[in-house]
Amino acid sequence: MAIKILTEHSHIPGIETFDVYRKNGGYTALEKAIKTMSPEEVVEEAKKSGVRGRGGAGFPMGMKWGFLAKPEGVPRYLVCNADESEPGTFKDHYLMKTIPHLLIEGMIISSYALGANKSFIYVRGELMYVIQILEKAIAEATANGLLGNNILGSGYDLELVVQPGGGAYICGEETALLESLEGKRGNPRNKPPFPAVKGLYQSPTVVNNVESIANMAWIINHGGEAYASVGIGRSTGTKLISASGHIKKPGVYEIELGLSVEEFMNSDEYCGGIRDGHHLKALVAGGSSVPIIPAHLVYKTANGEDRLMSYESLSDGGFATGTMLGSGGFIVFDETACIVRNTWNFSRFYHHESCGQCSPCREGTGWMEKVLHRLEHGHGSMHDIDLLVDVAKKIEGNTICPLGDAAAWPVASAIRHFREEFEWHVSHPKEATLPGAVYKGAAVLA
Amino acid sequence: MEDNKPQVIKITFDGIEVEVEPGTTIMQAARRIAEADSSQHHLVPPAMCYYEPLKGSGGKCRACLVKVAQGSAKDTRPMPKLVPSCITQVQDGMVVENVTNPAVLEERKGIVEFLLLNHPLDCPVCDQAGECHLQDFAFEHGSAKTRYEEERRTFEKQDIGPYVQLHMTRCILCYRCVYTADQITDKRVHGVLGRGDAAEIGTYIEKAIDNDFSGNVIDVCPVGALTDKTYRFKNRVWFSKPVDAHCQCDKCSGRVTLWYRGEEVIRVTARKNEWGEVKEFICNTCRFEKKKTSDWVIEGPTKVQRSSVISANKYRADVIKKPDFALKLAASQYKPIDDSRPYITDDQTIRELSIENNNKANQRSLAEKN
């Protein structure tokens, strides 16, 4: 059995309650940290674990904690990013609803490490039922003396606040999230200053993803080194993968980083393979923002090495032949999927979600969506394909926040790998617009 | 201040060395070069959203992106992406490329194209023509034709107060007017509603509020989105003559520019510096109520700047309508694209068709205005 760091107990009935969680070893890490370790020692374990941010960017969590400014007399904040809105990603949703105390325990440990006395969990507003689950868990923890004043007699105080969002993908971007938490529009901030120096209420702030923080309980119980021994190379530990699309068993799976993509896709323990009678056509490995790759680059890199579920292996080959682990949104396409239609769908998403602050993203996302819509509906021209590539290029890297890049990459990569399919939409508009029509020329894996 | 921090910072901007104080932005450094030597004016990055007197402005339009070829003397690596010069602080030994870097100019062409996508090309009937920063920007940095053939975003004209008209279709969402309303007036009734490319400027007021400085939102608008209703079609900026004048005022400095046609003061505006920025915001009394020469002490003709002055106006809050949220909703919700067009395979034809449609739409909007 593969190692489970986050989901070992998730199948136990009642694990969402304090008592069952506690009986299964819950909150022992918190006791250990608060009673026997200094905050610096906790930070040290996080550093040793090598755990990287699970929200998408993969920045080492311990290192981020080390950057937190600590001016005298200024409060510091920890904010958990539970905005999870990236298409293809639903692992935080799963984790919070099944085993909420794991996040609460991680939040207390992490807040203690950072010296925060008030911490926030910002949950996308649509997940109101999950917010209620978390609030219940917080009430239970508080009633049991694990939250509030003088936790376990240590003199350490912590208040945990669950904040609902209001429906905006952009609030997953950490500075937009902070703006939103301050009761404002979710416009990302210009950086610098970074949150570590000026974050929530202009105070030093750490923002981390749900899954990143949930790892802390295991890291404290077993030590950072033990965590670092799981996984492969600089991709330490396990990762929750949200699997969706044309597979037999969509769902959330915890994998040890370094598992081969082929095994993840085809093993019965995980996705269970492509739907019966169908063939793999393409993969989006890390949520809608990462480049889409064609079937022949899924199991093997361009060099012919096995493609692994790790930060490094998935991005092997750069944008030309690689992709990214991102937030772990594993979206599988079989030969019935129309890449042009999907690209249009994704670009509609980014157009809809752009905050509109900076001109390349505000204008460029709408432009790409309209051109893609035209192509998909048989009104496109060959120039349009090059136009899309150019518009994507003019957005990428020129915006305030990475949403611009996230909008550009799916379009650029789809055209890079599936150009013929776009051209077919131009040359065969009638056929291409029949219901369910798909270009037959794309290479698939049997 | 720590002792080891240099008191002056030396940077190289398009090959020109300049010494500036710590905390200066790249944009400010470039402006210092041009202020010292007016023949270098063309080196200064364009600014469509940045407005030095307004705290927090800048970083949005991306017109001022430049290449940092060397981060500092200590860290000589180039910065991986282009950076907005208006909000990026200089480091000692930084090397910046603006007009000397073709990639910067290419990206800037893209920014012009983005800003013009949804902008009506109605300059012939726009009050701002001749003093529009977007017009200057497009002229200096744009390419001659647009590749955009989709429908443009349009809004109805809207009166905000008796003296100001909001022509949202022209707005480039620079947020300058919002910062002005926030920082210069005592109660903000003016903000951005909606999001993405459906965002728009909106106002709110419950009852009469004495917003003594609200008129300034018009002066900061880089385009003709906020204009003076009473001034419209009265004149074109190039027919009027600006004169500096002042008066005793207990609310503001009283230092203004009067715009004359013949003997008549047709508008009063704040004074702008050579970057088109108001340093001393003026009160509504000076702007709106002192329209006689005898109200003023005349100083002499205004030195005409590269980007001259925006129309002076009145922006009274007391009659502003509440936003109509049903309308806002329609605008903010995704509008399905009309798909009833016939299939056309010949891409030449569709191109021509849409260009023709665009022209028609432009002509219609022109006709409406005339």
Place this chain on the structure above:
Amino acid sequence: MTEIPTTSAFTPERLAKVKEIIARYPEGRQKSALLPVLHLAQEQWGWLSSEVMDQVAELLSIEPIEVYEVATFYTMFHLQPVGKHVIEYCRTGPCCLMGAEGVYDHLQARLGIKTGQTTPDGLFTLKEVECLAACGWGPVFQIREKYYMNLTNEKVDSILDELSK
């Protein structure tokens, strides 16, 4: 549709809740309560009229425009009256791979309305939304807090039947 006058006040229970929410944030940061309080308001009135938003502004000691700016930014807030059940249907890529478009067509046909419309009896409003973080369990829609997942035409029918009772 039960019309609650938008000029009416927050219920005492909700007012108490508003106070409790404001107390979560540091002194002077009561604006942080805006999103939770708007959700509370929408729970009471079903949608957010400008009168309701003005009330919220007053409760939080901020300018009304600050409330408008926020309410129009986030997609969960209804800025015009809606039906008793607002069906928020995910239209994003992963759900579409699971056949969401077909199920959505069925839903619209069954209700006889299109996106953004409300049925004449005021029972249902249909709204298309982006990814609801339930991609592996798609097609999916939500009605208030509740998620309805792995939708099929038959499932949609039985949900609607249940809610129409």
